Amino acid sequence: xxxxxINNVLAQIRAMQAQxxxxxxxxxxxxQAAQKAGFESVLKSAVDSVNQAQQDSSRLQTAFAxxxxxxxxxxxxxxxxxxxxxxxxxxxxxNRLVSAYQDIMNMPI
Numbered sequence: 001x002x003x004x005x006i007n008n009v010l011a012q013i014r015a016m017q018a019q020x021x022x023x024x025x026x027x028x029x030x031x032q033a034a035q036k037a038g039f040e041s042v043l044k045s046a047v048d049s050v051n052q053a054q055q056d057s058s059r060l061q062t063a064f065a066x067x068x069x070x071x072x073x074x075x076x077x078x079x080x081x082x083x084x085x086x087x088x089x090x091x092x093x094x095n096r097l098v099s100a101y102q103d104i105m106n107m108p109i
Contacts, residue, residue, distance in 0.1 A: 057083040
């Protein structure tokens with residue numbers, strides 16, 4: 001993982017810690033439906049973030065290819081690397097979720 005990817009992950013972890021610290025104590029004992037909605041919203045937010053990074057990268061690549069002077073090579077390469085790291089992370093999360101689901105389904109009753 002490169003320096004940008006590590007810094008991005010650390011920033012996301014710190015943001016999650018700050019959000020968790022701001023929650024009232026009663027939220028931990030929330031009903032199951034609220035917890036499901038929380039997981040769903042976190043997962044959707046992560047997918048949206050990856051999608052946005054890929055769209056930004058694609059837009060910058062197109063602008064650079066068309067000769068737009070505001071899109072320099074360094075920003076195009078950084079945006080592409082960011083999108084790639086985020087996508088690989090999302091694929092790994094998906095693989096872990098599928099693996100956990102398969103483990104649960106293969107458990108004897």
